[in-house]
Amino acid sequence: MLKFDHVSKVYKGGKKAVNDLNLEFNKGEFIVFIGPSGCGKTTTMKMINRLIEPSEGTIYINNEDIMKKDPVKLRREIGYVIQQIGLFPHMTIQENISLVLKLLKWPEEKRKARAKELLSLVDMTPDYLDRYPHELSGGQQQRIGVLRALAADQPLILMDEPFGALDPITRDSLQDEFKKLQKKLGKTIVFVTHDMDEALKLADKIVILRGGQLVQCGTPDEILREPANEFVEEFIGKERLVQAKPNITTVEQIMNPRPITIMSGQSLTEAITLMKQHRVDSLLVVDENHVLEGYIDVETIDQNRKKARLVGDVILPDTFAVEKNALVRDTIRQILKKGMKYVPVTDENNRLVGIVTRTSLVDIVYDSIWGDEAAAE
Incomplete structure (x- = not known):
């Protein structure tokens, strides 16, 4: 789907921002470029839509040399999201989402229907269509920026630190939301970040760059288990290299x-x-199809026992859950970060299939940290 064949970018004065990059990615992969400042990650991404043109080598999208395409046409075929999302303040949310569709001459009704459809993907109601950017929170604006990139249904989306300016809680929630969205829609994503936790959470493939050179490319687990050199080890951070048993990966x-x-x-x-x-x-609350609805706890029951009779009267609906194929390392991180005692586990239809408690993670964490020492004693 996307291929870099001996691609370099040389600026005036002979400075090589990117040097002889050879990479190939499949359709539907979530590719994250990461590295220290000035490593060439943003330059590499911008070469894909020719905001920066390669000095040497060839970039192919679906086996087609991008330099043989009209740059404006090329950019309209590729979604693009940046950190400063750039919503137009005088345009409604509908107009912002369907901006590219207007350039592509989609009729008004079709544009509105597409904007409404996209809003539903991020659990935003149709009444947002007539609002203006200043009426939305930072997280909501960022969602609209992502939807604008998805509007024309381009198969390839470029994202340059899109969640970098958000507070940690909003950022975490948007990462979860966007990863689910990407899997559902099957888009190929090229994502630039400086945050290793974000890369490990989102990526199918991580590309680590340093000084314009490719240092390592692999899945998050490959990079965690077999870092290419000391630079990768230090960049990842020793604490992230403490991994669960190799045969245990999913929740x-x-x-x-x-x-x-x-x-x-x-x-x-x-x-x-x-x-x-x-x-x-506490107890998890489910419906007759075992779909997770929320939870109740002793404290809530105690506070409401004089005025409520049924579980449904006091249910707490805001329940953080993970899907059963989520990675154990991500779940450990969430439990520690949010200070939770447990996390419900659901399938793709939000049906409750299990629970992970802090206690159930203890053996894994102990084995990860002290397993080799214990075996040697």
């Missing part, structure tokens, strides 16, 4: 497949009985 492998649950139509008395019986202080 499904370590979850408890029988979490304690209750339904919203059951009484608070039943909830308390269930908690006592299983010695827990």
Whole structure:
């Protein structure tokens, strides 16, 4: 889908920003370019849509040499998202999302329908279409910037530190949202970041650059388990190299497949009985199809016991969950960062299939840190 064949960029004075880059990526891959400042990652990305033109070598998109295409036509076929999202303040959200579609001469009704469809992908309602950028939060504006890049259904999207200016909580949530969106839509993404946690979380392939040279290219697990040299080890950070057992990678492998649950139509008395019986202080709430709806805990029941009777009256809907194929290392990071006791595990249809607790992670973390020492004793 995307290929760099001996690509270099030389500026005036002979400075090589990118030197003899050879890379090849498949359709639908999430590719993250990372490295220290001045390593050539943004230059490499900008060469793909010819905002910067290569000095040597060839870049191919779907086996077609990009230098043989009209640059304006090329850019319209590639989505582009930057950190300073650049929404037009005098345009509505609908007009911002469908800007490229207007250039492509899509009719008004079709543009509106596409904008509405895209909003639903990020759980934003159609009433946002008539709002203006200043009426949205930073995270919402960033979502609109991403949707604008997706509007014309281009197969390739370039993203230059798109979440860098956001606060950590919004950034974390947008990363999760965007990764799910990318998998669902099957887009090929080229993503530039300086944040190794972000790269490990999002990437199918990570490209590490230094001084314009390719240092290592591989999956997150390949790079974590077999860093190419000391520079990669230091850049990743020693604490990230502490990995779980090699044969344990996904949440499904370590979850408890029988979490304690209750339904919203059951009484608070039943909830308390269930908690006592299983010695827990909270319960996950599911519907008749086992879709996760939220949770309840002892404290909430205690605060509402005089005015509420059913679980559905006191349910707490904001439940952070992970999908069963999520990586263990990402889940450990989320549990530690958010200070959670447990994380529900769902399938692709949000049905509850298990639970990961802090306790269930203890053996893995201990084995990761002290396993070799213990074996040697």
